[in-house]
Amino acid sequence: MHRGERLTNTLKVQRARMDWSQEELARRIGVTRKTVNTIENGVYIPSTYLALKMAKVFEMTVEELFQIPE
Amino acid sequence: MSSPVETYDRLRRRYFLVYLVGQVSFLAAWIARLIMRETSVLRAWLDTAFALLLLLSVLVLFYSFLGLNKVRKAVISDPDLREALYDELVRLNWERAWKYGFLAVMAGLAFFAVFNFLSPVKDVFAFILTAFFAGASGYTFAFYRLDRS
Numbered sequence: 440m441h442r443g444e445r446l447t448n449t450l451k452v453q454r455a456r457m458d459w460s461q462e463e464l465a466r467r468i469g470v471t472r473k474t475v476n477t478i479e480n481g482v483y484i485p486s487t488y489l490a491l492k493m494a495k496v497f498e499m500t501v502e503e504l505f506q507i508p509e
Numbered sequence: 510m511s512s513p514v515e516t517y518d519r520l521r522r523r524y525f526l527v528y529l530v531g532q533v534s535f536l537a538a539w540i541a542r543l544i545m546r547e548t549s550v551l552r553a554w555l556d557t558a559f560a561l562l563l564l565l566s567v568l569v570l571f572y573s574f575l576g577l578n579k580v581r582k583a584v585i586s587d588p589d590l591r592e593a594l595y596d597e598l599v600r601l602n603w604e605r606a607w608k609y610g611f612l613a614v615m616a617g618l619a620f621f622a623v624f625n626f627l628s629p630v631k632d633v634f635a636f637i638l639t640a641f642f643a644g645a646s647g648y649t650f651a652f653y654r655l656d657r658s
């Protein structure tokens with residue numbers, strides 16, 4: 440992640456939709472809860488692989504999950 | 510009840526903090542003793558006190574090393590645990606910590622150069638070793654901070 444780069448995401452909304460905690464999402468994508476937390480808060484931008492894994496568990500596209508802010 | 514991933518993550522972080530404390534206390538005692546020895550103000554009783562502090566730090570390091578090794582063994586034997594506890598953020602933080610370790614070595618060598626300018630150094634090897642110790646501690650400290658942020 441480079442300085443100044445930022446992504447917005449709908450992770451919190453999607454988690455609420457599925458009724459999953461951060462820990463549950465972490466378990467499903469094979470990372471720690473802390474990693475999910477840093478992604479959700481925009482502190483860390485995940486790799487393409489992890490973003491695709493997240494999109495897959497939510498059954499949506501990466502673009503629906505992550506957006507470049509205008 | 511939290512998952513095994515979170516349990517081991519917390520345990521690993523706890524042992525890592527102990528490891529960091531051991532490293533920093535070792536480095537502090539080592540540097541203080543080295544400077545006092547070089548400037549000829551090191552008394553015998555103080556030397557003994559530093560030796561005890563260094564020994565205590567080594568014991569703390571040994572304890573944390575055993576703990577981290579225990580966690581590592583449990584983690585590598587379970588593929589799911591291994592995947593989660595060595596996820597991309599952890600790997601990235603390890604890589605980023607290297608940069609700070611390198612900077613700490615540079616700072617140690619710069620300190621050595623300035624010190625040598627003010628008072629010519631007798632034990633060059635000890636100073637170079639100190640720069641490497643500083644690098645190791647800088648690396649550990651950087652990882653701990655990155656992991657917490």
